[in-house]
Amino acid sequence: MNARTRSEIEIDEGLCKGCDICVKLCRRGALQPGNEPNEMGHFPPIAKKELCNGCGVCELYCPDLAITVWKVEE
Ligand code: SF4
Ligand code: SF4
Numbered sequence: 001m002n003a004r005t006r007s008e009i010e011i012d013e014g015l016c017k018g019c020d021i022c023v024k025l026c027r028r029g030a031l032q033p034g035n036e037p038n039e040m041g042h043f044p045p046i047a048k049k050e051l052c053n054g055c056g057v058c059e060l061y062c063p064d065l066a067i068t069v070w071k072v073e074e
Pocket of ligand 2: 007009025026027028029030031051052053054055056057058059
């Protein structure tokens with residue numbers, strides 16, 4: 001039996017300042033510019049987790065520690 005792995009992305013919208021660094025760094029296009037402002041008037045990105053390979057680059061480079069990425073075995 002082969003285990004399948006998928007990725008989960010969580011963006012803490014209250015911490016995000018909408019800089020889009022993560023959007024620019026994601027080579028998979030799994031993060032896209034957001035269109036809904038958070039309570040500070042910033043625009044958190046939209047995560048397309050089906051495109052994410054769990055590389056963790058966005059989590060590593062987010063200056064506000066607003067992203068968490070993890071892998072789930074199914
Ligand atoms: S890098 Fe962090 S703060 Fe900047 S848009 Fe992405 S989640 Fe928000
Ligand atoms: S973990 Fe990697 S592939 Fe997934 S959203 Fe972040 S930068 Fe993109």
